[in-house]
Amino acid sequence: MHLLNFSMPPVPHYTISGINYCGPGYRHLNRQHFKWFDLLVVREGCLYINEEDRSFEVRAGEALILRPDCHHYGTEDCREDTSYYWLHFQTVGGWHESSAPAAASEDITPDEDETAETSSPICSHQGTFIQSIPQYTTLLQPARMEELLAQLEQLKATAHLNSVRFKQQMLFQEILQQLSASMNPERSASQSKACAGQAASFLRSHYREEITTAMLGDSLNFHPVYIARCMNREYGCSPMEYLLRYRIEQSKLLLMQTSFPISRIAEEVGFNQAPYFSSSFMKLEGISPRQYRQRFS
Incomplete structure (x- = not known):
C-alpha cells in the first residue's frame, strides 16, 4: 500500500x-x-x-x-x-x-539514503x-x-464567512480521519463483519417487504457496493442473494407447517409473483414447492 x-x-x-x-x-x-x-x-x-x-x-x-x-x-x-x-x-x-x-515519533526529514520521494524540506518541531x-x-x-x-x-454559498471557512476545515479533518481509518486491516475486517451482520439482520427483519440495495444502504448508512463486498466476504453471496435464500428457507417452513396455497406462501415471504417464487425455489432446491410439500404429507 x-x-x-x-x-x-x-x-x-x-x-x-x-x-x-x-x-x-x-x-x-x-x-x-x-x-x-x-x-x-x-x-x-x-x-x-x-x-x-x-x-x-x-x-x-x-x-x-x-x-x-x-x-x-x-x-x-x-x-x-x-x-x-x-x-x-x-x-x-x-x-x-x-x-x-x-x-508517531519518526523524523521524516529525508536523508541521502532515503528512497521515498519528499515534496518539501521538513523541519523537526517538538x-x-x-x-x-x-x-x-x-x-x-x-x-x-x-x-x-x-x-x-x-x-459553498456562504464560504466567504469566517465561521463557515472554519467549519469547512473541521469537516476536512474528519475526511482525513475517514481515509486514515480505512488502512487498518484489523479494523477493516471487524468493520466488514459488523456491516455484513447488520445487513443480514435488516434483511431477515424485512424479508416480507420489497427491498432494494439503495434502501439497504440508506438504512445502514453504508454504500451499497461496500455492503455487497462485506456480505460476499462473510457469507459468500450478495445481499439480494442472501435475501432470496432466506425467503426460500421461510417458505419451506410454511410449506411444511401450513396448508396455504403456493400463491399465498409466495406472498407471505416477499415474492410479488408466484411463478417467480416457484422458479426460484426450483433453482435453489432442485424440486418445486409442491413436490417439497408432498415430502411431508
Whole structure:
C-alpha cells in the first residue's frame, strides 16, 4: 500500500471541492505541476487514471489522492454513467510517500539514503506527529464520506464567512480521519463483519417487504457496493442473494407447517409473483414447492 505521511502540525488544509457527473466517454483531465493534492471519491461508475507509471481503477466506494508533484491523466473513457466528488487540499508542512505507516515519533526529514520521494524540506518541531493516509483505498464508511463531502458542497454559498471557512476545515479533518481509518486491516475486517451482520439482520427483519440495495444502504448508512463486498466476504453471496435464500428457507417452513396455497406462501415471504417464487425455489432446491410439500404429507 502506498501511504502519504504528513508531518502535523501544521495540518493539511481544505481549498475547494465539488462533484462531477459524467456519462460514458468521459476521460479524466491530463495535468502536471498541479498546485494541490486532488482527492477523488467515486460514487458510481469507475475512473481510469494513471499517476506517472501507476494505474488506478477507482470504483464506487473507493478514494484516490493524486499528488501535486506527479503527472496524472485519464487512461480510458468511462464505460458507464459515473459520478465522483473531488477535493483539493494543500499542506505547508512536510510529507513523503512510503509503503508502511510512519512511527508517531519518526523524523521524516529525508536523508541521502532515503528512497521515498519528499515534496518539501521538513523541519523537526517538538510536538509534531505523523498522519498516514492511504493514497488509494476502499472506504470503510462510504456513506459517511459522501455525507461529509455533501456538507462541504452545501457550505459553498456562504464560504466567504469566517465561521463557515472554519467549519469547512473541521469537516476536512474528519475526511482525513475517514481515509486514515480505512488502512487498518484489523479494523477493516471487524468493520466488514459488523456491516455484513447488520445487513443480514435488516434483511431477515424485512424479508416480507420489497427491498432494494439503495434502501439497504440508506438504512445502514453504508454504500451499497461496500455492503455487497462485506456480505460476499462473510457469507459468500450478495445481499439480494442472501435475501432470496432466506425467503426460500421461510417458505419451506410454511410449506411444511401450513396448508396455504403456493400463491399465498409466495406472498407471505416477499415474492410479488408466484411463478417467480416457484422458479426460484426450483433453482435453489432442485424440486418445486409442491413436490417439497408432498415430502411431508
